[in-house]
Amino acid sequence: MTRTLQAAPANAEQVKAWDGEEGAYWAEHADRYDRALRGYLTPFFEAAAVGPADRVLDVGCGTGEISREAGRRAPRGSVLGVDLSTAMLRVARQRAEEAGLGHVRFEQADAQIHLFPEGGFDLVVSRTGTMFFGDLDAAFRNLARATRPDGRLVQLVWQPAVRNEWFLTLTTALAAGRDLPGPPPGAPGPFALSEPDRVRALLTGAGFTGLGFEPFAAPMHFGTDADDAHRFVVGQLGWMLEGLDDTGRARALDDLHAALRARETPEGVLLPSATWLITATRR
Template sequence: MTAPRREEEVALFDYDSELARYHQRLSESLGVRPGARVLDIGCGTGRATRDAARDASPGSALGIDVSRPMLARARALAEAEGIRNVGFVQADAQGHGFRPDYFSLGISRFGTMFFSDPVAAFANIGRALRPGARFVQLVWQAADRQEWHVAVREALSGDHAPTVPAPVSGDPFTLADPHVVSDVLTAAGFTAVDVVDVREPVRYGPDAERACAAVLQLRMAKELIADLDAASVERALGRLRVTLDAHDTGDGVWFGSRAWLVTALRP
């Protein structure tokens, strides 16, 4: 993934569990065929890459991500699952030297919102795709449409919750505006851009206690409590536990969310 995930987040936070419902929606939209060559941008621990490799056999799948720990896990899981037609590379997709006109399908599960130059990044990805290839990706909608984001910020900020900042490079909401998504992909050389509203819950853990530990690994949570004194941190964590308890369904801690399913063609 091109996301600037911190290595300490990788140890505990389970993105595959969090995004399981979205993973299913993405998988249903791909239609990977035998013999396909799939490129997974921001692959993380490689679940989508491995699934694509299975469906593409005797084709292949390649995942790219900037996180060394996540890729180590991805490789270990692929080996454990006996998947031989999959590969992983640690690099930034924005400037990586992909083999041109090689991949028949590009995919990304929340891995494209972090580029410093989105047009250049998508143009580079486009050059790696064959003419006529699809690029299918999930990106978050605006922060104020994410129950998980709003609830965690309010809990950790108390009565002085900061306003939601405007998207900047490195922010997960930089592609929240569908017009921006369409304009960026078009400028990068893609055509037939289609943006579809997708709404699924995200899961932060099997219960409130473990969800709290997971949330506190996130950059947003760390930044919100970084400058608080010990007493304020304790109050913030108390509010967070109450919030997580309220979202504990007995089958996990779930929050509402919204994303865009974006499809485009390399002409």
């Protein structure tokens, strides 16, 4: 029997994107996206400190790399990965099965409103997945409800855009000289949780305490060379070319290629990035 995703109205646009073309693109390029963030994997799991019998919830699990690694560290526990994307969850399930991780399972769910078992998890984790909720207050209250007392929350989020050269480089090139408006303050998006003061208010209001914010920086891998990275970025961000005439489009694509070529290294095209590793404990 096919289940219908129950999603919060505030998350309608996110469902449209992630359970549509954007999610499908991520699923198709799962290895590339995982490699892009590989520099954060070690500190993330050092902070998570997954115990061998922990019950883990992975929010915005995507194609499941974090869920699978959590499962390896919790062989006597369980892992539930949730995401909006049917396509990414299909990849996640297949890879968990291939890895022999029967205690790692996945479910399509809107974590903002999903009825998780109360206190059902020892640890809630998310790698760049919590910034896209339409109602962050409601989302973190729901995640707090799902976390047992003294259970922990560990999430990796982007620092502000001005500290993320990968974002500025790509969007500046594709803007082709246009002054494109950014999202309204507080709107869902990559940088919705980039300001620690806002995050402190959200998490303490939801029922978390003992907050920690540790800054990390790591290069993101976008491709083996400029041509490879260019194809990948245009596939993801090609929507930014809408509204340009042929001359403007050619300029944007040339500017992007030049920017990526300038970042070629023997290890591939690398662009600097900066994140917060946020930890908290459920009261």
